[in-house]
Amino acid sequence: xxxxxxxxxxxxxxxxxxxxxxxxxxxxxxxxxxxxxxxxxxxxxxxxxxxxxxxxxxxxxxxxxxxxxxxxxxxxxxxxxxxxxxxxxxxxxxxxxxxxxxxxxxxxxxxxxxxxxxxxxxxxxxxxxxxxxxxxxxxxxxxxxxxxxxxxxxxxxxxxxxxxxxxxxxxxxxxxxxxxxxxxxxxxxxxxxxxxxxxxxxxxxxxxxxxxxxxxxxxxxxxxxxxxxxxxxxxxxxxxxxxxxxxxxxxxxxxxxxxxxxxxxxxxxxxxxxxxxxxxxxxxx
Amino acid sequence: xxxxxxxxxxxxxxxxxxxxxxxxxxxxxxxxxxxxxxxxxxxxxxxxxxxxxxxxxxxxxxxxxxxxxxxxxxxxxxxxxxxxxxxxxxxxxxxxxxxxxxxxxxxxxxxxxxxxxxxxxxxxxxxxxxxxxxx
Numbered sequence: 001x002x003x004x005x006x007x008x009x010x011x012x013x014x015x016x017x018x019x020x021x022x023x024x025x026x027x028x029x030x031x032x033x034x035x036x037x038x039x040x041x042x043x044x045x046x047x048x049x050x051x052x053x054x055x056x057x058x059x060x061x062x063x064x065x066x067x068x069x070x071x072x073x074x075x076x077x078x079x080x081x082x083x084x085x086x087x088x089x090x091x092x093x094x095x096x097x098x099x100x101x102x103x104x105x106x107x108x109x110x111x112x113x114x115x116x117x118x119x120x121x122x123x124x125x126x127x128x129x130x131x132x133x134x135x136x137x138x139x140x141x142x143x144x145x146x147x148x149x150x151x152x153x154x155x156x157x158x159x160x161x162x163x164x165x166x167x168x169x170x171x172x173x174x175x176x177x178x179x180x181x182x183x184x185x186x187x188x189x190x191x192x193x194x195x196x197x198x199x200x201x202x203x204x205x206x207x208x209x210x211x212x213x214x215x216x217x218x219x220x221x222x223x224x225x226x227x228x229x230x231x232x233x234x235x236x237x238x239x240x241x242x243x244x245x246x247x248x249x250x251x252x253x254x255x256x257x258x259x260x261x262x263x264x265x266x267x268x269x270x271x272x273x274x275x276x277x278x279x280x281x282x283x284x285x
Numbered sequence: 286x287x288x289x290x291x292x293x294x295x296x297x298x299x300x301x302x303x304x305x306x307x308x309x310x311x312x313x314x315x316x317x318x319x320x321x322x323x324x325x326x327x328x329x330x331x332x333x334x335x336x337x338x339x340x341x342x343x344x345x346x347x348x349x350x351x352x353x354x355x356x357x358x359x360x361x362x363x364x365x366x367x368x369x370x371x372x373x374x375x376x377x378x379x380x381x382x383x384x385x386x387x388x389x390x391x392x393x394x395x396x397x398x399x400x401x402x403x404x405x406x407x408x409x410x411x412x413x414x415x416x417x418x419x420x
Contacts, residue, residue, distance in 0.1 A: 008334045012320075046334070050341040058371060062309070065377055069302035072294050075286075079294055079385075083400040090407045098416065105340065143396065148286050214301075214378055215404065221375040222411040225368075228352030229341040232367035233330055236316040239374075243309070 011045060016237040018044075019059065023245020026063070028252060029265040031123075032187035032213060033242055034060035034179075036265075039116045039272035042109070043279060047234055049105050049112075053183025054224035055234045057097075057217050060185025062239040063246055064214040075149045076207025081162065081200065084143050086215035088169050089176035093216045096180025097223035103181070106280050112182055113277025119188050120269035123262070126192055134199045139165040149204050162198040171197060172212075180220040185213040289392050293385055300384045304377040308370070315370040319363035327351070327362040353414050379408045 018040060026033035038056040042049050071077040100108065136146060146161035162168065171193040179186035187209045194205035224230055277283075318324055328336075328348050336344050345352055351359050356372075359365040382401050389397045410416060 008331050011334075047337050048340055048344070050344075051337060058374065061374060065301065065305035065308070065374065068305070069298040072298035072301070079297055080290065080397070083397060083404065087400055087404050087407065090404060090411075094407065094411045094416075101341065147290075218375050218378040219408055219411040222408070222414075225372055225375065226353055226412075226414040227341055228345045228350055230368060230371055231333070231337060232316065232319060232364055232371060233333060234337070235371050236312060236367060239309075239312065240316075 011047075012233055012237040015041065015045065015234060016241040019238045019241025020245035020248075023063070023242040023247075024249040024252065025261065025265060025268070026242070027246050027249030028261040031265065032060045032185035032210075033063055033246075034183065034185040035116065035119055035188050036268060036272065037238065037242075038183050039112060039269070039276045041238075042112065043272060043275035047231075049108055050101065050227075050229045051231050051234050053100065054221075054229035054231070055238045056183030057179075057185075057221045057224060058230065058235045059238045059242055060187075060213055061217040061221055063242050064185065064210045064217070066243060066246070067210045068214055071207040071210055074207070075147070076203050077211040078147045078200075078204060078208050079211075080143075080147060081145050081194075081204070081208050082211045082215065084145075084169065085172045086212050089172040089179075089212060089216040090219040092173040092176030093180035093220040094176075094223060096177035096182075097220035098180075099177075100181035100183070101223070101227055101229065106282070108182070108280070109276050110280030113273045113275070113280055115178070115182065116269055116273030116276060120266045120273060122192070123188065123269070124266050126196070134161055134163050136161040137163045137165050140198075145198075147204070149201060151201075151203060158201050160199075160201050160204060162194075162200050164197055164199075168193060168198040172216075176216050176220075179216065180223070183220075183224070185217060187213060289394070293388060293392075296388060297381055297385050300381045301377065304380050305374070308374045308377055311373055312367075312370040315363075315367045319367045322363070324361065324363035324366065326364045327359055328364060330364070375412075379405060379412075382408075 022033050022036045034056045037059050038052055042052040140162045145165060149158045149160060151158055175186045175189045175193060190209035190212055191205045194200040194208060195202050328350055336348055351365060356365045356368050360369055382405050386401045389401060
C-alpha cells in the first residue's frame with residue numbers, strides 16, 4: 001500500500017498506538033523505550049529520521065520526567081550520583097545531536113541498525129550484579145558518589161559507593177554522544193555502566209538512569225528544537241502514547257513473566273535493527 | 286544520608302513533579318487546540334505528509350517553518366503553540382537545577398554548586414542555539 005495515499009490523520013493515530021504498545025513493553029522489559037521507538041517508527045512510518053530522532057528524544061524525556069519524582073523519593077535515584085554523570089553526558093549528548101543532524105540518512109540508518117542489533121545482543125548477554133564489598137576510588141570519594149538505599153523487596157538497608165569513576169565519566173560522555181546522534185534515551189547502556197562498571201546497586205542504577213536521561217536528553221532536545229526537527233504532530237501522540245502505555249505496563253508488571261518479555265524485547269529489537277540496517281544499505285527501502 | 290541531602294532530594298523531586306505535570310497538561314491542552322483546529326495552523330496538518338519525509342533542512346527551506354527561537358513570534362498558530370509547549374518539557378530540568386542551586390549555595394556545598402552551575406551553563410548553551418547553526 002502506498003503510504004502517501006493514506007489520509008494524514010491515520011499516522012498520528014497509528015503513532016499513538018505504537019507508542020502505547022512500546023510504553024507497555026518498555027516498562028515490562030525495564031528499558032526506556034527510545035531504543036524501540038526510533039528503529040520501529042523510523043522503519044515503518046513515512047517520517048524522515050530527523051523528525052523520528054527528535055520525537056525519540058522527547059519520548060524518552062517525557063517518560064523519565066514522569067518517573068523521576070517517585071524514584072527520587074524512594075531513594076532509587078541519587079542526585080549526588082546523577083549530577084557529575086549527567087554533566088558529562090549532557091555535553092556528549094549536545095555534541096552527538098549536532099553531529100547526528102549533519103550525517104546522511106543512509107549512514108544513520110545503517111549505524112542505527114548495527115547499534116540496535118548490538119544492544120539486543122547486549123541485553124541478551126548481560127546479567128546484573130550487586131556487590132557490597134566496593135571500595136570507593138579517589139575521584140568517587142571526592143565526588144562523594146555514595147548513599148544508602150532501603151530495598152523493600154529484600155527488607156534491608158544497602159550502603160553503596162561507586163568505583164572506576166573516571167571510566168564511568170568517560171562511559172557516560174560516550175553514551176550521551178550516541179544517544180544524541182540517534183535520539184535515544186540510552187537507558188540500555190546507563191544501567192550496565194552504573195551497575196557493572198561503577199558497581200552501583202542494580203535498583204539504584206535503574207532509578208538513577210531514569211533521572212540521568214531526563215537531564216541528558218534535555219540538552220540534545222534543545223538542539224533538535226533549534227534546528228526545527230520537532231514536529232508536534234509526531235512528538236505529542238508519541239508522548240501521550242508512551243505515558244498511557246507505561247501506566248498499563250506498570251500495572252501488568254507483577255503478573256507478567258519477565259523472561260517472556262525479555263525474549264519479546266530482544267526479538268523486536270533484532271527485527272527493528274535489521275529493518276533499519278536494510279533501509280540504510282538500500283536492500284529494502 | 287544527611288538531612289541536607291534528604292531535603293535537597295525532596296526539593297528536586299517536588300519541583301520535578303510540579304513542573305513535569307504542568308508541562309504535560311499544557312502540552313495536552315495545546316495539542317487539543319491544534320488537532321481540533323481551534324487556532325489556525327502555520328502549516329496545515331493536511332499538507333504535512335508532503336514534507337515530513339524530507340530532511341529537516343529541506344523541510345524548513347520549503348515550508349518556511351520558524352526554527353531557532355523564531356517560533357516565539359508565531360504562538361498564535363496552533364502548531365507553533367504546540368511546539369512551544371513541547372519546549373516547556375525541555376525546560377523542566379533547567380528549572381529544577383535552578384531551584385536547587387540556591388539551596389546548595391546556602392549549604393556551602395561548593396562541589397555540587399559547581400556541578401549544578403556547569404549543568405545549567407551546558408543547557409543554556411544548547412538552548413541558545415549558539416553552537417547549533419542550521420546545517
